[in-house]
Amino acid sequence: MRFVTYASPAGDDRVGLVDGEDVHGLEPGTTLLDLLDADGLQEAGERATASPSETVALDGLTLRAPLQPRSIRDCTGFLQHLRNCQGAADIPVDERNEQFPAFYFSNVAAVVGPHDDVPISPGCERFDYELEVCAVIGKPGSTIALDRAEEHIAGYMLLCDWSARDLQMNEMALRLGPAKGKDGANTLGPMLVTPDEIDPYRSRNAFDLGMTGYVNGELVSEGRWDSIDWGFPDMITYTSRGTHLRPGDVIGSGTVPSGCLFEHFAMRPDEFRGWLQPGDEVRLVIEQLGEIRHRVVAGVKAEPLSSGY
Structure with a gap:
């Protein structure tokens, strides 16, 4: 799996799963650090695929650093x-x-x-x-x-x-x-x-x-x-x-x-x-x-x- 953090068209930053040329966004308010704390990358990837909050084209997205490290x-x-x-x-x-x-x-x-x-x-x-x-x-x-x-x-x-x-x-x-x-x-x-x-x-x-x-x-x-x-x-x-x-x-x-x-x-x-x-x-x-x-x-x-x- 490949995860990004990006500027959503909705106006906030979101974590998303890269799927080919698209990104399947997770729910607002969730950071990649949250997912790591919960040991939840696998489940998050499945959730993003099955029921994304949004699907946007990877090309042209403003990408943030994937996470703010500790x-x-x-x-x-x-x-x-x-x-x-x-x-x-x-x-x-x-x-x-x-x-x-x-x-x-x-x-x-x-x-x-x-x-x-x-x-x-x-x-x-x-x-x-x-x-x-x-x-x-x-x-x-x-x-x-x-x-x-x-x-x-x-x-x-x-x-x-x-x-x-x-x-x-x-x-x-x-x-x-x-x-x-x-x-x-x-x-x-x-x-x-x-x-x-x-x-x-x-x-x-x-x-x-x-x-x-x-x-x-x-x-x-x-x-x-x-x-x-x-x-x-x-x-x-x-x-x-x-x-x-x-x-x-x-x-x-x-x-x-x-x-x-x-x-x-x-x-x-x-x-x-x-x-x-x-x-x-x-x-x-x-x-x-x-x-x-x-x-x-x-x-x-x-x-x-x-x-x-």
Whole structure:
């Protein structure tokens, strides 16, 4: 099943089941997070098919983020991405990345829809996208065993972790991890795709599905999901150690190799196309999960701080 959240012609936002070129809407007032809390995706899909509140054409719908997550943990699943970036970031790839899938918490208040304009972060001159996939937790759990981890996944979505590279590098020199460099926007969408839809593409510890990124129609990023080193079962087992994962929590894969401008800047600086600018269009695609498309716009001016100490 494929679920979207969309702007209904009736004037509210609704959850709907994608059926070919149509969307079968559920009753007003129900969110995807409500359905995950009730462990009700299967029943909701059947209800939407049998007695939809409305049926509308998918083409032309204004899509929202499928859900507003309770948390976002973004992991480093693709180690080649780190290797590709290490020179320009002046951060050698630590061998501990091969011992566990490191992650950071991102900003749930910064989630945007799959076609929303994305403003450049205040004070940023090196704005970038990151092409990722994410898993959405549907079954709560704590200290989850590796062989049971996939049972906790309600579905998958495309994730774009928008990044202010100059701010990020300045912050990470303090060894506190990314903060304002990753605080501006996180795209989720365009739909939540349940695991059964992509199970036929299972390969290695992931799925044999292509991931591509375009800037102004130019192919910039091209990779495959099954090149990942740490699959989602490992990420779920690690992130759930000694704590609780809840329905609606999002686990990000990290960037697929070649899946951001920073990698190209690091590996081929003489050929670098430049950072994102107002007016640029970014289109990211993952086979079977759909695509997102954004226009980059100017951001607000950074407010000055006090003179300091």
